[in-house]
Amino acid sequence: MAGSLLSKPISGVPMSDSGLRGDLSRRPRPVYLDLVRIRQPVPAIISILHRLSGALLFLIGIPLLLYALQQSLASPEAYAALQGNLGRPIVKLMLLGLVWAYLHHFCAGLRFLLLDLHIGTALKPARQSSFAVLVVSLALTAIIGARLW
């Protein structure tokens, strides 16, 4: 995971050669990494959202998907009843959340696959692609949401 670099605490104890560096060591340096306080770059946000969406899909998405598949194939009546249940506004809102989770996980996963193939690993394209993942998955969610309502 891209975010794992941040999980290692950095010691605030000055390095033994700090005396040699003079000016550099006098500047105020961050002595710890507080995940809430430091500004996260977009790739880090993409990474943690990938985890979050994955957990959401596991906890709610999979059982709901299996239940819906079962109902949809059971009988025409069960199919219609399922459509009615999924059409309720509160359920639609939850579905929209899951749709976003799927789309984000899909797009971010695609980006990770490309990074694994050493495509777009430089800083600039990596930032651009992470921004694209954020925007595309939100835009697709909005389009599907507009069709749901």
Add this chain to the structure above:
Amino acid sequence: MVARVIVGAHYGWKDWLAQRATAVVMALYTLLLLGIALYQGGIDHATWTALFAHPAFRIATMLFGLALFWHAWIGMRDIWMDYVKPVALRLTLEVLTVIVLVAYAAWLAEVLWGLAR
């Protein structure tokens, strides 16, 4: 003396590869389903049941399901490993995850080939 830490043997790269292979399987199935829906101009109960009447589509769906459950196992295990430090609790969560996912696989098989239909 060398401090020996028990970390398993080389399962990391296999899981890394499996995570990606299962992702590709799921992505292809997603595109297939999307393509069918667009080709049919939307899906109603008749087209939906006709689709699942094809053995090949049931097998493709089972393949998607198994890829999903395997993928979910690797991802959830990573999450438990990273955030749940007490060993007993982590082990419990991991075992529960496996049990749930195997049950899901059985549920999917039941839906696709169940005698109840």
